[in-house]
Amino acid sequence: MDNEILRALRERRSCRSYKPEQITDDELETVLEAGTWAPTAKGLQDPWIVAVQNPELLKKISRMNAAVWGRDIDPFYGAPTYVLVFGSDPAVWANSVPDGSLVLGNMMNAAHAIGLGSCWINREREMFATDEGKALMQELGLPEGLIGIGALSLGYPAAPPRDPKPRKENYWRVVK
Numbered sequence: 484m485d486n487e488i489l490r491a492l493r494e495r496r497s498c499r500s501y502k503p504e505q506i507t508d509d510e511l512e513t514v515l516e517a518g519t520w521a522p523t524a525k526g527l528q529d530p531w532i533v534a535v536q537n538p539e540l541l542k543k544i545s546r547m548n549a550a551v552w553g554r555d556i557d558p559f560y561g562a563p564t565y566v567l568v569f570g571s572d573p574a575v576w577a578n579s580v581p582d583g584s585l586v587l588g589n590m591m592n593a594a595h596a597i598g599l600g601s602c603w604i605n606r607e608r609e610m611f612a613t614d615e616g617k618a619l620m621q622e623l624g625l626p627e628g629l630i631g632i633g634a635l636s637l638g639y640p641a642a643p644p645r646d647p648k649p650r651k652e653n654y655w656r657v658v659k
């Protein structure tokens with residue numbers, strides 16, 4: 484079958500090169516709102532979403548992420564917007580990581596649907612477990628005890644994405 488949504492799901496690719504221009508507030512809010520419609524366990528809406536566009540803060544988050552990775556690069560590919568997703572400690576709420584991951588997935592697909600590029604950027608768990616990360620979560624006005632689940636780089640694509648790999652053999656099976 485085919486329709487607009489299915490095409491968007493097939494065609495979304497990770498974007499690793501961004502134009503410096505900032506996206507519009509309308510575009511950002513569209514992506515964030517799509518995140519809020521992700522299903523969450525028990526409907527508890529456990530995740531917390533923080534969009535960052537402040538240049539100093541972008542630099543700091545990029546540096547913190549690169550430090551976890553042990554590399555001197557910008558892991559966010561120069562994107563003008565980052566979207567960070569946090570959730571409860573899994574020891575407190577076992578579904579926080581799947582909940583947050585679905586929020587991130589919704590936002591990536593929504594970004595693609597409106598012509599934006601995005602990429603999941605890893606290492607949030609580690610970077611927000613440091614003293615600096617915990618202090619930053621407080622600065623961002625988040626409640627205590629959350630963990631970093633994942634982040635997105637977000638912006639206008641500056642280059643075509645990599646071609647997708649073919650889907651692996653036997654990815655799914657049907658048992659009737």
Ligand SMILES: Cc1cc2nc3c(=O)[nH]c(=O)nc-3n(C[C@H](O)[C@H](O)[C@H](O)COP(=O)(O)O)c2cc1C
Pocket residue numbers: 495496497498499602603604605606644647
């Ligand atoms: C949990 C997770 C972590 C990822 N971390 C990174 C990352 O740190 N940096 C990056 O460039 N891409 C990252 N990606 C993007 C994947 O590399 C990408 O989704 C995969 O290669 C498939 O490509 P596509 O998204 O274009 O279909 C991550 C994706 C997921 C789901």
